[in-house]
Amino acid sequence: MADPVCIAIEDVSKRYASAQENSLSDISLNISKSDVYGLLGPNGAGKTSLISILCGIIPPTSGEVTYYLDGQAVSNRARKQLIGFVPQEYAFYQELTPRQNLDYFGALYNMPSGKLRERREHLLEVLGLGKAADRKVGTFSGGMKRRVNLAIGIIHEPQILFLDEPTVGVDVQSRNAIIRYLELLNEQGTTIIYTSHHLSEAEAFCRHIALIDHGKVIAEGAMENLKAVHQVPSLHDLFIKLTGEEYRD
Numbered sequence: 001m002a003d004p005v006c007i008a009i010e011d012v013s014k015r016y017a018s019a020q021e022n023s024l025s026d027i028s029l030n031i032s033k034s035d036v037y038g039l040l041g042p043n044g045a046g047k048t049s050l051i052s053i054l055c056g057i058i059p060p061t062s063g064e065v066t067y068y069l070d071g072q073a074v075s076n077r078a079r080k081q082l083i084g085f086v087p088q089e090y091a092f093y094q095e096l097t098p099r100q101n102l103d104y105f106g107a108l109y110n111m112p113s114g115k116l117r118e119r120r121e122h123l124l125e126v127l128g129l130g131k132a133a134d135r136k137v138g139t140f141s142g143g144m145k146r147r148v149n150l151a152i153g154i155i156h157e158p159q160i161l162f163l164d165e166p167t168v169g170v171d172v173q174s175r176n177a178i179i180r181y182l183e184l185l186n187e188q189g190t191t192i193i194y195t196s197h198h199l200s201e202a203e204a205f206c207r208h209i210a211l212i213d214h215g216k217v218i219a220e221g222a223m224e225n226l227k228a229v230h231q232v233p234s235l236h237d238l239f240i241k242l243t244g245e246e247y248r249d
């Protein structure tokens, strides 16, 4: 039996108020529960716009996004608890410590204080931030900041997690730690939707992908299946075959 659909995206288009053209055109995708789904494409393809729409941060110009939990459509209010978002930009207070940041963002989800404390200490530990938990985040390395960004996005134990380039600009140690932890979350049932320009990382991590270019889906499906259909040995080769070598300036 196919996995139940968790997010249905129907004919989503986006044109920003100041823009002459659509940033997204007629995007239709189904994302299954417990999948690791990659939204991939060149610069300016529309990945961040699509993630922002899926998270309810910006509205689509047209089209529908419906979330399902156990086969039932979820209200916009309930969706807030269901999803976590780790943005490309750092989304924390540099003047606060990771403990203070996690307390602040956990409180925004109305987490009970005992539960929040337990979750906070767990995340600091598993993400290797325990020793630096009382230092201002502004003094951290890029890898540590990325791990704080991740901890904040998952403080409330979301069932669906969006990550916009979660390993950009970090060393191989932090990259491995972040991906290993995301794999663990996925094994425990978290649905993961992710963007990255790091194609070998995406190839190893994602089960399904949508390749987006100029705001349109140009290929979609299971990673292995897409490589077989297009007769290419790697995601990198698939990407170049379908999007070409030209700059996207």
Ligand SMILES: Nc1ncnc2c1ncn2[C@@H]1O[C@H](COP(=O)(O)OP(=O)(O)OP(=O)(O)O)[C@@H](O)[C@H]1O
Pocket: 016, 017, 018, 019, 023, 041, 042, 043, 044, 045, 046, 047, 048, 049, 050
């Ligand atoms: N707020 C905005 N107003 C006008 N145009 C925008 C806005 N945000 C994004 N765009 C445009 O929409 C298109 C898609 O941008 P988006 O950031 O979604 O792409 P992306 O695939 O995430 O790119 P990157 O890989 O560079 O992060 C681009 O042409 C971009 O210039």
